[in-house]
Amino acid sequence: MKFCINDIEDILKIISDRVTGDPNLEIRGLSSFDDAGPHDLTFACDPGYLSRINETRAGAILVPDSFAQEPGGSINCVLLKTENPKLSFFRILEVFYPEKPLVPHIHPSAVFGCDFTPGKGIRVDANVVIGDNVVFGDHVHVMANGVIGDGCILGDHTVIKPNVTLMSGSILGRHVIIHPGSVIGSDGFGFAQNAGTHEKLVHTGHVEIGNHVEIGACNTIDRGTLGVTCLGNGVKTDNLVHIAHNVKIGENTLVVAQVGIAGSTCIGKNVIIAGKAGISGHLTIGDSAIIGPYAGVSKDVPAKQIVSGIPHMPHKIWLKVSNIIPRLPEMRKKLFSFERRLTDLESKSEKME
Amino acid sequence: MKFCINDIEDILKIISDRVTGDPNLEIRGLSSFDDAGPHDLTFACDPGYLSRINETRAGAILVPDSFAQEPGGSINCVLLKTENPKLSFFRILEVFYPEKPLVPHIHPSAVFGCDFTPGKGIRVDANVVIGDNVVFGDHVHVMANGVIGDGCILGDHTVIKPNVTLMSGSILGRHVIIHPGSVIGSDGFGFAQNAGTHEKLVHTGHVEIGNHVEIGACNTIDRGTLGVTCLGNGVKTDNLVHIAHNVKIGENTLVVAQVGIAGSTCIGKNVIIAGKAGISGHLTIGDSAIIGPYAGVSKDVPAKQIVSGIPHMPHKIWLKVSNIIPRLPEMRKKLFSFERRLTDLESKSEKME
């Protein structure tokens, strides 16, 4: 797919911004900061990129409104100022790479159970298997080899990518995306001890997922023996994330790759959980908290707190701790040298007495 | 699904227990401790819940035989005493949410290889693909889009959930459950070095899984180049667990989510491996050992030992260590202040001499 637009003006129509430099520059492509060439548009929003703005070979750059060229600086390329350069960039990208419109279709190989309730304009691809009493909103798209269990409800515009499994009773909101290989509504890890063995419990709970939620590839989101596992509107999870039975996650929380959240833990709104962090069961993580990468969280975290490390601690302390850990051998040496010096001083002091 | 039973007596028939309080209470539902209402039955077994027993709004609570109401305490709800409240609760739950009986059926879209040996009353759902020389015991159920490789053997009452892959030669016992997305019998990560490249080895090993084993969602259990990867009876694994080639796991061991066990390691019986722990290859973990969450185990662990931390250490030490790690900055400060005090003392001492 190639595209070419004649001048900056066409882009300006989309983002209505102020421009510095040659307004007749021909933009032939969009590219990342480091890969861009003289006829590409790119963007720079964080200080790291803005400080290196002379290093990109891009012909035009979207920058924040607040960006001020250095007095003696000479930026040769076209600058387009906008409130949110990343967002503007991707809005332009969408114009050039428009999403394919969903063509309604039911592939003949798809298998349906009893009492299916379809919305308008749905698409069900090859080898999809749909159970009994399933409800689809309008424009739902289930891609190849997906399995939708009995009693599932999918909201309007929800997209199920290939090889996904929704177990029975899962409820998904509108504009949800589930990436390939993910499993929603598998039985939680809950057993009753009985004479040395672990007895299987019946799982009557289910998973509920809000609107505009995006679930990464190969996630596992369990249901409980009772009650609901619940992801609020706007939650986004990365790949290989584990969310145990009866977990609740508040709106717009981000869960990065390989995070694990144990049973019945309650995560607030606007939380960020960085990659590989683990959160124990039955905890409460407050709104807008940030959990650092690899953190091992075994106690509640108050709202807005930033924590890191194993065990987790305030992030500012972890920054110091992580500088000290590699110096432990020298600290230990020093400690032993102090022992000798103390003993010396003590024997001298005794002699003096 | 709704249910309503008229009085406590009906429940007593199931669990035959002693009851305190109004025997005519109408129970309309079963619920968790915190969600229960005045016509719900719940249970409390550990001290955390028993100490908060006045906080649940449940109409009736299953409690341990040993539970003694506080002298001045006033528990308004019905108490039902039983040896194992959790187990009793779930036995009652099973009565109200009975498992659907398996209806034998072979979906016409299922694909079979040569020489298939089916047991009585099996069910094979849509788009299942079964290889050559496969043997199913009685009442086996393979759910939609499962793939069963050549020469696999599945014991009676085994259930394969959707989108599972069993590679060739996998042997599963009776009453095994494999949750969606799991992969059994993939090739291990074993290569021979040859002139700077990693040469693929033929994998002739296979995976054997005992009776009453439950494998979580998106697990990967590898086979070796030679020999057997073996999970004993009653083993339960949570989601996203990795079990490498030639690992052996003893009976009734629990493996929590996102654990990784490297090649040829031998895990004993009744072991608990908490979430995200990693165990290096060629190790031996003794019976009834407990591995803490996030632990990094790089040496053998004797039977019954409880270990935690990276590197792993006795859990009691880890509890102390994990309290000290956040205090390392103040320890370091103190150490440096001692240096000054020592130098001061030494110079004074020299002057005195």
Added chain:
Amino acid sequence: MKFCINDIEDILKIISDRVTGDPNLEIRGLSSFDDAGPHDLTFACDPGYLSRINETRAGAILVPDSFAQEPGGSINCVLLKTENPKLSFFRILEVFYPEKPLVPHIHPSAVFGCDFTPGKGIRVDANVVIGDNVVFGDHVHVMANGVIGDGCILGDHTVIKPNVTLMSGSILGRHVIIHPGSVIGSDGFGFAQNAGTHEKLVHTGHVEIGNHVEIGACNTIDRGTLGVTCLGNGVKTDNLVHIAHNVKIGENTLVVAQVGIAGSTCIGKNVIIAGKAGISGHLTIGDSAIIGPYAGVSKDVPAKQIVSGIPHMPHKIWLKVSNIIPRLPEMRKKLFSFERRLTDLESKSEKME
């Protein structure tokens, strides 16, 4: 499958080696060092096994050319010397367990999109779904329930195991193996912040995988909004590995199970990343570096450096640090005892003045 060859000579024809001991020994099987019996061939290459060579009951052992029997030692079995015992062993194993030749076939249940370009001798198993504009090289094999997205290109002899998903535009080289459940080309975890929500970005990037690459089970390899996620020739990944958008991995690098590599990080050639390690985004890991298990890498790692620990540090230091961490409680005690001794000395010193 059984095999029996009459004497060592047959094996020698394959590996052309020097032999010590009875050349007429009948070899009836191949086995691992610890499982082998008196008519089995095994191998020993590293010092751990070579020092225990009298412990195996194997009838014949492949050993390195450099292996010297101890002067007074009495090794009863047949020794076969070879440059690379492991490689020789597996070459013999391949003779006895020959790979089944690929029988070209298109299963009638496979579903194809428009404009499919097949190579010679391809095999497409049951319920495979192939999108539009897909190109297969010669002898490509897609196993049951695989999904190949629009515009994918698969090189000669590439094997896609069951339940794999290749999203649109993925390009795979020759002799690639993708193990079951893996997802190639899922959307990266990239959003634009907009008024407190995380806005979905269009993903126009794709994944490119070189020749002789092997991807383990349940991996997730993302594509970016722009540009390429790239794995070089000979890269091997273990199970449950996460590789984020725009990551580049150099030739022959090994990535062990449950590793996570964040967005835009660049990994060199011949790197080894041990199990469960995590690497932050936008970093550079130099050629032939080694990242230890569970390491948390948050800064660049120079070529050939060996690092371990959280935070990562030179491996030699980590070995010391990991010995000290369990001793932190005694270090802290010592520190407090020093405080008392210092105060004592100081008060004595004051009195003296």
